Amino acid sequence: MAKDASTDDAWKAEPVEGPVDGEMAWGSDMAAQMLRRLDIPYVALTPGASYRGLHDSLVNHLGNERPEIVLCLHEEHAVAVAHGYAKATGRALAVVLHSNVGLLHGSMAMFNAWADRVPMLVLGATGPTDAAERRPWIDWLHTTQDQGALVRSFTKWDDQPGSAAAAATALMRAWKITNTAPRAPVYVNLDASWQEAPAPEGLTLPDPARHAVPAVVRPDPARLTEAARALDAARRPVILFGRGARTAGVMATRVALAERLGAPMLSDLKAGAMVPSDHPNHVGQPFNKLSPEARTVLAEADAILSLGAVDLGGVLKQGFGAEGFAGTVIHASEEAHLHRGLGQEHYDLAPIDIEFLADPDATAEDLVEALGDGARPAPALPASSTTEPPASGTLTQRDIARALKAEIGDAPVTFPALSRGWPTDLWPHREPLDFLGKDGGGGIGSGPGLTVGAALALKGSGRLVVATLGDGDTLMGINAFWTAAKYRLPLLAIIANNRSYFNDELHQESVARRRGRVEANAWVGQKLDDPAPDIAGLARAQGLGGVGPVRTQAELQAAMAEGVAAVRKGRPFLIDVWIDARQGREQAVARNTKSGV
Template identity: 30%
Template structure:
């Protein structure tokens, strides 16, 4: 008995552990959508455009570590999704991106919506391929899943022509089996020993932690190393996850993504220990290197591309953090433990000063972001997941004010392309139906992907979307003012205000089917947030915040 390719595809995806297909279908996907009518093993989650669809898959993949599937429509659909695919690639999200392709029989005529999809996707994917026949489909799916889920994880792409889905598979089609490569690779013993020697010789080491720590589940192992060597722990420049618990006494926070700020931190230390962090992401050119010449670096990562990419590593270790750090910690033999109390005291003082600043601003009107964030942090349930895309409203302070404690409790915008938070919330809430999911977003970011609100409403996902509305692109104003020229002298900015007309976020919420609440005081914020938590319904809370500085 033969079986149509559309059902073969679904059988393969189910056997790879796929639970959801995130998509926005078109004509080239119609055979797949027809098969979904009788499919009860996985769900198709509809997004209203490809920006939203790709972001949903990204959120699910990051939150679970499982294979997410993103289904796009031909060349325009893939093109629309590229910005979010860039973010997913930078975050290492294991996503199988598929796009429906025109039938192989007419591709030479360059039909409507056709293009070389595999070439389009290749720069942002670990592997990209066009399936030419149903006979190739099992091997293509197996390879794609294996590559996406193998460290360092990341997106892969398959172009699937319509006639692959409509062809009939013979009885003897070999479906093959999934392959999984273990991720717990221990680092080279000699490299670990070299790292330990450098650490023992250092007088003032500092640790930078990156996404790999959270993905590896290595909080406890990294905390043990930090205590043993007496080092503060900063997050990497474009911090995406809770790479180190923000309530740990050696948590030092984040550093502005400008090399002078990074240089100022490093000037106090004689050794940089990078655990799964990139070194060092910067936003703009400043003419200053982040590290002084001759700075000693120890670098552990599961992604060899990152090790020594910008700064030479005196000890370079490719491996998994959770598997490797215990051996490194044993070899350093508590060499700096005597420093930990003093460092923790300094960091506690800095945090107390930040909280005092937030309290001092509590009476300001319009609201300042810091006291709002402090209040949300106090109201946030312990098991909540935060998706943060605040830019100017939360820069380098938000994790001190809103807890980022568990490895799976925090997600951000690793690639830097804005508009990720609302779509990611869909995938993250689907992955964690029993946990509160809270979005912290600026108004400018939210407007890139506001259509995700409809998906929240349609699937009754109780995400709380908190929009900090300063009615413009404040981070661009800050950066333009820093140039010190026309804008700084005149306090005038071109194309950086979202006004005339202002966006009516309450109408936007209503139009997409979610509850909307506008908050202008801290009491309003408290009431709105507590009501939203209790309602277990999707809610948009617009908070009117100060426009300047």
């Protein structure tokens, strides 16, 4: 009987048998050795014949250690696992995708990672580019002249090296590029021919110590002085916090800057926990779209400092409309290096008076130093518009949050994903790992894989990994959880199940309302009911513990106790909670009306 992973850190899901061949004898051995040299702990994959050489090298040459294979049931999940891992640790993982078909499967998740600006080394493979070496039929189907072109518009760099020697350089370059800010996935395509050919004699591998990632770019000193003076002179500066590092030290610097300026802080759900959401300077709850409180604060601002804001132009348009903001706009971001023509994830063009093409965290640190000692009082902020919904006899997300809190208490929790409408007022973000942010590209189905990746990253950390997911997101990615069961990754997935693609019901209501048509038909083609999918049953089929559907307070408390106990024992668990879709609709409509949406 296998040992429980929770009691034995040396436990491995798939230990190799027999002797390991330590000689770097084959082309693919070289690629595997480069992954080890780069100190990559895991490689997430779904197997494929185009990289059978590399797969053999990972197992029989490296012994499935450094990196260890993390097997996934779908290429999209393999990429999402690496995405979640990078969000939790700031470190890139390797992913391997089979040929053109595997790349196409994984491309949705690669777009999410691109839009979220996380590092990732994606290895591809192709049938022999030398047509004389191709097997009939399948090698022709799985060979693409320029495979990187399939994802080139949402990767930072790609290459298709023609030999083992060229691949060593390509992997070293790719690793440096993906980890240099602004970070994003890279793609290296490994030809099956040289993977399976003998390694060339005398081949030496690049030394990572001589290819270190450059230091972050710091702001220009003269422009920094100009920005510090403008902020210090401002009567009501406001700070928008976007993407940044997830460390306690950097979070403390962000807070120190706000306290020095007496500035209201706005944080974005898309970026995750960048500052404490219950700090006296924090405005309302972290937003996806601007809240009424955020609009009020922005209306009073005479200077706005954006530190890596995800969509600065969109925020200004929501806050000020066509008239625009008359005060000083200061923005720090390296995003412009990744702006392309195909996608529009560069967002609306924002008016900026002082711009730093520099690291936002380094800019915050330098601003604190430039401003010097002292602190202004916390600003007077508008009262929160969050209210308790009227009792309906059915469960809400606030019920889920309270039940979870009752079981977990003060234990540290990481939320790798939060379903729409999660009450952050009941569960504030206080530490950098409390919430990892959204999925980047809005690719539904990513939540389970991101959760598995975060659980892989945080296993043994003492933090409980809890994801609240929508039913649509879960159903699209449910078999990602099989990987958590196989590798004994403790996580709790709580499904806020309204039995509908409910966000689209709201869109259909809006369209019908504008056209004077019947809003009551919004559910047609949207409802996930009659029959409702058995999400708990699907979770159990992946090897998780699963309870549901949960419909009452008593059932919720019992399910939460069982789920938290399982996670504390090192096992993954899912709870399917049927929430009140009608109440969710009323809250969303009220929220959108107040926000002018």
